[in-house]
Amino acid sequence: MVDGFVNILKPSGPTSHDMVAYVRRLLGIRRVGHAGTLDPLACGVLVIAVGRATRLISYLERTRIYRGEITFGLTTSTLDSGGEIVAKSPTGLQRQELEELLLNFTGPIYQVPPMVSALKWQGQRLYNLARKGIEIDRKPRRVLIKKLELLSFTPDECHPQALIECICTEGTYVRSLAADIGEALGCGAYLSFLLRTQSGPFSVSSSLTPNEFEIALKHDQISRWLCPPQDALHNLPTVILDEKDSNSFVHGNQILLHQDILSCNKTIAVRVLNRSGVFLGVGNIDLSDLNRLLKPKVVFN
Structure with missing residues (x-):
């Protein structure tokens, strides 16, 4: 029996559930699950538990690290690049103004989860309700932003862009964070790109693309793709x-x-x-x- 964790570099496009089904099919193991959803358009570290390690997911260290690109002056229906533009408010935002504002989004904050998310309401996924044009009230949820750093800023007369790094707790929606920052600035914003660089002890530097995972399986290189439970629980x-x-x-x-x-x-x-x-x-x-x-x-x- 294979028991442990696989650090997959999820490409943009597939859902987290799609990646679980992919690993389940390749390994021929029914007991497969992931340790934290990534939006379909997001890419990066997706930790997948196989075998008895599925029972250990709740014991993994929960810190997440993301790099995201925020585009200002536009608002979308999904808060990311997958939705329709619902508002335009061109802005000449400057770097210093943004840096000062980001300080307000560090520490404990409350977020309203986006409608297009995997959260459930009365047994139904919110994204399924959103596709039907149904919107429900969502209660704000407390999350912790441990660090929020502006890595780069691209000025523009209408739609400047910023690359941020966010170190946060599990359950943080970077899409919502981008939208809230845009709202605080009065110009609106959406998340135009998202990469998860770390999930607990698993880093993007050691993650495997689906192709690399398949090659490792083909050559029976189990030590290359499987992280033993005791190593994953170093916390x-x-x-x-x-x-x-x-x-x-x-x-x-x-x-x-x-x-x-x-x-x-x-x-x-x-x-x-x-x-x-x-x-x-x-x-x-x-x-x-x-x-x-x-x-x-x-x-x-």
Whole structure:
């Protein structure tokens, strides 16, 4: 059985679901899922879990890094280049004005998710409702913009453009961010290009294009395309068990620990290995409990 993560460089065009189906077909494995949607027009890192690693998606580190191009003076129906232009407001925006404004979009902010998104409302995807001309009220969602940097600026009398880098938490819509920046400037804006350069521990520098993935499969280069679960979960503290406790853990039993992990009063998730370095799964430890019990949550056996 193949268990782990594939770092695919998604091209512009296919949906994230399309890429999951693509990997499922090539590997002949039913248990395949992705660790965070990329819009169809966006490209970049799409982390795909295969086999039992699908149960580990929620334990991955959640930081996202994007590079996006914003075009000012135009607003589209989808907030990106895939929609129709719904408003024009030519602007002679200058770099300094934009740099000063970006400071207001750093830190915790609230976003209204776009209608053309994969979010569900009463069991239906918002983008399916949008295609029918239906628009519903969406509640603002809190996200964290850790860093927002202006990488370059192309002045223009009508439609200047900016290239930004955004480091943010999962669930951030860069399309909405671009539109909100345009609204704050009074000229409107849309996201004309988006590249995800990092998703948790997975970087675009090590991602594989679909063609590279197929070549690696053809030559049976599993180490080139498959990231083992223990490597993907580097963000979690590690607990190493002896043979007796390892056997007990993989059978779903709680383990009384005799090792210090942290000294804070909270429950944490840990990756669990045996003394040979074999990944056994993920467990929870209640650090406020003096007994320090390791409780299995996801077990590989």
